[in-house]
Amino acid sequence: MKNxxxxxREFMARGKCEACPVVDMHGHYGAYRVMYFPRPYAEGMLATxxxxxxxxxxxxxxxxxVDAGRGNAEMARVIEEHPGRFxxxxxxxxxxxxxxxxxxxxxxxxxxxxxxxxxxxxxxxxITGERYVPALEYAAEHKxxxxxxxxxxxxxxxxxxxxxxAAKHPxxxxxxxxxxxxxxxxxxxxxxxxxxxxxELTAAYEIGGIIERMVREVGSRKIVFGTDLxxxxxxxxxxxxxxxxxxxEDRHDILHRNAERLLEPFVAGGRRAR
Amino acid sequence: MExxxxxxxxxxxxxxxxxxxxxxxxxxxxxxFCGVAEGLVYHASxxxxxxxxxxQRVVEETEGEPRLHAxxxxxxxxxxxxxxxxxxxxxxxxxxxRALRAYxxxxxxxxxGVTFGPLLEELTGRRIPxxxxxxxxxxxxxxxxxxxxxxxxxRHGSWGDDRYFRPLLERYRNLHVDTSNYQIDHGIExxxxxxxxxxLLYGSGSPELQMGAALLTTAQADIDDDAKAAIAGGNxxxxxxxxxx
Numbered sequence: 001m002k003n004x005x006x007x008x009r010e011f012m013a014r015g016k017c018e019a020c021p022v023v024d025m026h027g028h029y030g031a032y033r034v035m036y037f038p039r040p041y042a043e044g045m046l047a048t049x050x051x052x053x054x055x056x057x058x059x060x061x062x063x064x065x066v067d068a069g070r071g072n073a074e075m076a077r078v079i080e081e082h083p084g085r086f087x088x089x090x091x092x093x094x095x096x097x098x099x100x101x102x103x104x105x106x107x108x109x110x111x112x113x114x115x116x117x118x119x120x121x122x123x124x125x126x127i128t129g130e131r132y133v134p135a136l137e138y139a140a141e142h143k144x145x146x147x148x149x150x151x152x153x154x155x156x157x158x159x160x161x162x163x164x165x166a167a168k169h170p171x172x173x174x175x176x177x178x179x180x181x182x183x184x185x186x187x188x189x190x191x192x193x194x195x196x197x198x199x200e201l202t203a204a205y206e207i208g209g210i211i212e213r214m215v216r217e218v219g220s221r222k223i224v225f226g227t228d229l230x231x232x233x234x235x236x237x238x239x240x241x242x243x244x245x246x247x248x249e250d251r252h253d254i255l256h257r258n259a260e261r262l263l264e265p266f267v268a269g270g271r272r273a274r
Numbered sequence: 275m276e277x278x279x280x281x282x283x284x285x286x287x288x289x290x291x292x293x294x295x296x297x298x299x300x301x302x303x304x305x306x307f308c309g310v311a312e313g314l315v316y317h318a319s320x321x322x323x324x325x326x327x328x329x330q331r332v333v334e335e336t337e338g339e340p341r342l343h344a345x346x347x348x349x350x351x352x353x354x355x356x357x358x359x360x361x362x363x364x365x366x367x368x369x370x371x372r373a374l375r376a377y378x379x380x381x382x383x384x385x386x387g388v389t390f391g392p393l394l395e396e397l398t399g400r401r402i403p404x405x406x407x408x409x410x411x412x413x414x415x416x417x418x419x420x421x422x423x424x425x426x427x428x429r430h431g432s433w434g435d436d437r438y439f440r441p442l443l444e445r446y447r448n449l450h451v452d453t454s455n456y457q458i459d460h461g462i463e464x465x466x467x468x469x470x471x472x473x474l475l476y477g478s479g480s481p482e483l484q485m486g487a488a489l490l491t492t493a494q495a496d497i498d499d500d501a502k503a504a505i506a507g508g509n510x511x512x513x514x515x516x517x518x519x
Binding site for chain 1: 462496
């Protein structure tokens with residue numbers, strides 16, 4: 001092959017790259033109704049992570065999407081059992097505001113959580129809605145991350161709505177899950193215009209040429225890698241990045257450096273990614 | 275490993291969110307960049323304008339590129355746009371077209387025996403592969419009518435379609451699926467373990483999908499080398515060798 005990237009060549013040869021570990025900023029955990037997962041639990045996920053050179057993954061439990069309290073507790077157990085490999089987002093379900101407030105109140109860095117996970121489409125509640133505000137204000141006060149599902153044509157979490165939230169809460173670091181798949185012009189404009197917004201690549205990486213465009217128009221320092229694991233084989237997204245016409249410096253930024261910078265405040269106490 | 279991409283295209287589309295592979299030469303350059311030896315290809319105009327134009331362009335524009343193998347798309351013979359069935363098959367013979375594609379949604383027809391009975395009988399008898407997208411209800415009906423048809427379903431996923439296609443893999447021995455958008459973690463390994471490596475074909479889905487994505491997934495699948503070589507290109511070469519034009 002004519003791709004001269006040292007990172008691409010090592011991934012093709014070995015499945016992982018010693019000099020370029022991968023940090024996955026968008027994971028899940030457990031079974032979920034929408035599809036068959038061959039390996040949805042910790043043992044299988046860790047086998048995949050080891051095979052692909054993924055040092056650490058930040059997850060929200062699938063259970064948490066339908067039952068936040070139970071799912072967040074499950075995620076805490078997984079993090080505890082696999083220190084350094086799993087970190088977590090606490091799921092906030094805005095349809096039950098009292099429970100959502102409890103989940104915000106239970107947030108603990110010490111338990112390996114780094115912020116909150118919103119899924120406006122799944123919960124059919126707009127990302128701009130008032131019920132997300134307590135979590136956003138808490139995240140701003142405590143300098144936490146918020147990963148939110150976004151989709152281009154959604155009525156709950158399209159990039160325009162995401163941009164409104166980013167503008168109202170400049171103190172919150174917002175990860176635009178799936179980079180608002182499909183409405184690329186708007187998504188890239190939001191990421192470019194707001195310092196607190198990062199493009200997150202799960203599923204978006206599949207689109208031919210989109211990574212080059214993101215790097216060109218937004219810059220590789222504002223893009224983080226994710227896979228929805230146990231949904232998607234990390235090699236799929238890594239392959240897309242390896243064979244995009246970008247530099248190895250860009251690949252380092254996307255695959256691990258940006259994530260390491262974002263996670264640094266949360267892993268300094270001993271939970272550092274392996 | 276001799277990679278043979280079963281699902282790649284070139285030509286300038288009406289709109290592209292990212293990259294464009296404008297010409298056959300650019301596609302060859304992309305194959306070289308990724309280390310892929312050959313491609314079973316279509317021209318973008320076949321989808322967006324139609325087979326009358328696209329079938330001709332893919333043949334003309336891949337001439338002199340022996341690593342690119344042209345595919346044609348079909349239309350109902352009743353409207354006569356591509357001539358009679360006999361003329362269509364003669365054209366395939368003349369130009370060495372060894373596989374067909376069908377776009378029932380984009381070209382507005384029903385892919386079934388009522389519409390295509392004689393042609394589908396010919397494809398079955400001549401073992402000409404037919405590549406289609408993942409309309410699983412339509413595919414289930416089609417295979418019930420033509421159980422021996424060599425069918426390759428491309429770009430299924432990215433949400434796992436396993437609950438749709440695994441029952442069909444069990445029942446129809448000539449059904450295959452590509453890997454272009456089969457992103458599910460441990461999916462390739464699981465399918466190979468249950469159904470063998472013969473039913474999977476490497477495809478990139480390029481330029482709509484990033485060519486390297488399925489490439490690395492397939493290259494690093496946790497399966498033995500023989501199985502990997504079959505998926506990478508061996509299966510497609512075998513299928514095309516079986517074609518009796």
